[in-house]
Amino acid sequence: MVDPSPDMTALNTVVPAILGLTTAAILAVTACFCTRRIRTRNKKGNLEANITFQPTRPVRSPSGQPPHYLKKSPSPTATKPLPGSLLSPVQSVKYAEENEVPKHTTICTDIDGQNGDTTITENGVDYGKLGSLVFKLRYLADRNALVVSVVRCRGLPEKQNSTRNGDAGNGINGKTQAVTDPYVKLQLLPEKQHKVKTRVVRNTRNPIYDEDFTFYGLSLAELSLMSLHFVILSFDRYSRDDVIGEVVCPLSGIDLSQIENQQVALSKEIQPRSLKIRAQGRGELLISLCWQPAASRLTIVLLKARNLPRMDVTGLADPYVKLYLLFNGQRIAKKKTHVKKRTLSPVFNESFAFDIPVVEGAGASLEDVSLELLLLDWDRLTKNEVIGRLELGGPRCTGHSLNHWNEICNSPRRQIAEWHKLNE
Template sequence: MKLGHGGTYDGPGFISGQGYSATEHLANGAGPLIVGACVGTALFAVVVAAATYVCYRKKAKTALQSPGSYHLQHSLKKGPGYKDGKLTGPGGLMFRKTPAVRSPTGGGSGPILKTSPSPTGSKSPPSINTSPTQGGRTVLSGQQPHPPVTKPVVQQHKPTPAESPEAKIERETMLDEKPQRLGELHFRLRYCASKQALFVTINKCCGLPPAKDPAAGSSDPYVKLQLLPDKQHKVKTRVVRKTTNPVYDEDFTFYGVTANQAVTGTLHFVVLSFDRYSRDDVIGEVLCPVAELIDGDTTLHDQERAFVKEIVPRHFKIKSAGRGELLVSLCHQPAANRLTVVILKARNLPKVDDSGLCDPYVKMYLLYNGQRIAKKKTHVKKRTVNPVFNESFVFDVPYNEGLHNLSIELLMLDWDRVTKNEVIGRLELGAKVESGAARQHWSDVCTSPRRQIAEWHKLKE
């Protein structure tokens, strides 16, 4: 059989005349293509199998981590603790994944709750024993049923309303009326006649009451000291933080004190609690005559003596001696809508310390329907209990209102450089006040416009 190119067909697999066999022709032509296709198919199958296995592992891991998932129960192998499609622990204890708490706003992330550090640190409560989590669940060592999960209750402390500057200044430092112990002051005294020096050592305080803030539970106490009656030099100890039994052991020296001054002088200790945001609170005071150092020969020797004195309320003498009187003059000018208040003088003010003196001044407020709308104050009169002020103040009153809804509140205070200015007494003048004399004075001013009317008034607590 003849073929193209001059060859003949001699049988299966041979072509005569050219020297080629069918096998050699297949190997030299389509053979490489077929081999490559087979290898590619095998590689593709391997890649698909690997990808399927990875996807399956990721899906199983996600099912184990998702709370309350149906796949969690079926992805676990059945064993002794697997019953009715649910995993149970020893003694029939059933473990159930707690549902996740989601944000009420529907956001992707839950709310962040900031809590104060636990006083026990990272310790667990003694009634619950836990072990590390296994497979997304917590293994309990006890046999008791799982307690119901309840939402934690967070107690929020409402902020205390901000106190006005006037209220901070005028807030009295008096303690409760009930008798209570304010603690003791331990100190030592020594007088050196040759140097005319009085040496004072403040050792400590014991049994101080806590600060007025109930949440504090303690105080930041310090002691202020001055020598009376001069009342010129004031010294004070350091502040000891968060304690009711502070220890100071600090020495103070008063020079230029003659023997006569030492015998007649008195040491005035004031115990205070430091307040960072307002004037310091007065806890109490101690008065110690230096003459207590005198021995039986009525002479002062260069010797040291220790004292323990009880701390007493600072306002004790004010209550027993009365609060004095104030002379005030008022004048109403209806055409100008003005009220003129003249603070003339005061008399018989109480002795706030053993020197028999105080540093008084008057602060006054104009009130409209009980609300303060204006304020004024006099100058401070130094070291007197019968101050003369003679100061005039003019208040603008509401237009065409008259004086029926107005009143004047006056505060007599004792000025102090270090501590709070203590309120000596109060006085209110107006049409609706309880005091008959004050109400009558106000009525006379209303019925007699453009006329100055002065009256004496007793100061009250």
């Protein structure tokens, strides 16, 4: 008789095989996971063990001597460094020296009593008693480097509070006395882009700096074509800094063999920037005027200027013009042109229109109206310096300016252009 129950022989053979494969897969996955976790933990531990922090050490000079790097002093007037390297090649560029006055140079003893230093003092004319600048020079032949040490300033004038810009008779720009916070800017010409500055010394007329600045990659032949330009300024926290004066030292006038591997101290008179204007004149301005009574409008076109004084040590200027409309002696409107960079003959070609006040019962008239024009030299850091001024109309208008003003008053709707010499 046949057994009706199912045959379990095949099932008993397959089930153990499936269970074995499943168990092997689970063990393999578990082993892989554990291995990866152990590797990650060991790697992290090795990184932490290998990292050791050490204090930063200064770089030593190959020659064993202390290096002369540019000394960075904290200054409230600090600006972003200009692009360029001190190692860039020097170009032979001709330039005009500012405030060029013949002087007699004598060699005397050390100014500070320091042995081994030679002092060269220039005995020139008196430039308003702005004091003197003491600095030292040394040329390192093995490094082709010029080291300039700004030592101190002596006898600086008091800083002045502004009364009227341009009155040079009362200290700096005709101002009243106040405290002085001086510092010195230095650049090596003609490569004007390399500028350094000292720290600000507070509330003193005799600041002591003792700061070294090094210019690398300069041969003695290149130095003979260059000049040192120092600008002495008084720091102002709330406006542009006041320029006290400047010193230009052509290296061609110094025996460079004296400064080779030895320090030479020099003392020079600080000269006012206004001196160059007195020597060269203030230039001329071409303007065109048109009076339109029906519209009660005065149009002025600033065309160009010529024969401007050299306001920069490179023999150029950055001129622009400010215009003021005065009614009964009071300024009621103002305009200004764009700055024309690096030129002594700027071309403006800019037109401005002023609406003239109308007096009831009298109609439109220029009787109580006048114009004041100021030609200035723009400076990014310091106060813009007035080159010259011109007045048209008003009680102080005389000579050629008065003739031009009367001509436009008597010839309405006509554009009349004239050259005018700028005054102090």
